[in-house]
Amino acid sequence: MSKDSKTPKDTHYANLRRAHRDQKRERGELPPASPFRKKPAGDWKAPPQPTDTVWLYGIHTIKATVANPARKILRLMVTQNALARLELGETDGLPFPVEIVAPHDIDKLVGPDAIHQGALVEARPLPVRKLDSLKDKPLILVLDQVTDPHNVGAILRSAVAFDAGALVTTERHSPTESGVMAKSASGALELIPYIQITNLADALEELHQLGFQTIGLDSEGPEPLEQTFSGSKIALVLGAEGKGLRQKTRATCKALARLDMPGAIKSLNVSNAAAIALYAARSHIKA
Template identity: 65%
Template sequence: MSDNDTGGTPKDSHYARLRRAHREKTRGAPPVRPRRPSHPGRPAPADRVRLYGIHTVQAALANPERRLHRLLATRNAVNRLELAGEPPCPLEIVEPKLLDQELGTDAVHQGVMLEADPLPARRLDSLAEANLLLVLDQVTDPHNVGAILRSAAAFDVGALITTTRHSPQESGVLAKSASGALEVVPHIEVVNLADALGELASLGYQTVGLDSEGPQPLEAALAGRKVALILGSEGKGLRQKTRDTVASLARLDVPGRIKSLNVSNAAAVALYAARWHLAR
């Protein structure tokens, strides 16, 4: 005997009930808007970088070492930048859509873009009396490097040292993640990290590599009055050559069940410990 013969509901009534339930659940809810298609943006002119975001651009405009070319901003962004007098480079008032076309729809530009030259290259022998340095051994993610730069600025690091290869170049993504710190923390690129660590040692820096299997906690390893902390890549950590070159290896002791930290978080914790040591 069929469902219809017994006076029951049709076989497709199950789906009808689901549709009714969905209508009831979503009644009054805001409509679902289709996601914007991703657009990569236009490439920057040769030998220039495009910086974006309010804090990033504000810091770059205030940096006397920046050679600026043009500033594109919405009217709202101009007010947020709080420019004192005439801007230091040509300013174009634009609509947000134009910035999406220039930078790509994934860039969180906050209505402003600055076109400038990359910062001048620096050398290790340009280090003055800095007592704390941060060295990255092939950390490749620009978001991580940007976050590390923010921590470096917060803890008054004298310079961030990276390798020329297998490290992100200066870019809008890195600068936005650094939120202005790229303009205040000197960034030095070296070709050979082992040679650079040797030079730092000759300049009086205690080179301490962070390693999860380090023989002692970082707090116990810190001994000198000038410290260079070395952190490895997101996945592999320090390379063997780097392990063999640093003066000592140390670990970050953490009490929780997860014993490893993201490299940017590890950098912040290590910098706090180093600053505490140097302040004693």
């Protein structure tokens, strides 16, 4: 049967299937579209966005965003199904406008591959935080040019799980706030300071002045991580996958340490390495 010879019944069932897929995408049950899938005519292009706003999406992300008093929300775009899942109560009482939309309205903003689950907020970036605000924190993470927002989001989630005081990154070669990073963090972006600095070596020296022992994770470190800890304030420094810590960073850290792995694989994804290092550091701090 040709496309032009479809009956009203065929069209009806096609629409039902399409609606069913949309509902599954809202619930996050469908994976992102394959990058090799044929795109429809007029491939999606990101629309212009003001530089002082971010688009954040996903049910867990939106719940955390709304609950964060430091976050200024400009509007919420949401489907009826997602609005029920957000459990926000009466929308008339919210301090931002709520727009009821269809899933494809959000697709137009963030792309058809984003698993937005039918909810998106337009918001201001979080307030800038300084390193001296960390002086009373016993444990922080520092990233040396980790560029993948999925990895950084996963690290944020682990950092919150182990009660780290902040995640510090460089302004260059590091992701800024985005829907991808926030979705990967599953709400953690709203729960921990994400501090971006200009010069990492200078930032490490400032952390030394604040009393932190900076420990760089390095596969060739002279001692296992758990034997390297000293003092009550720890800053774990991790480098990008592949190239690891830069030479200047290695030279500035107070110590270098390795994660001993007895198995056949001797390297880990940076987000997994961060989780293990956080667990070890938290055990030291509690001891």
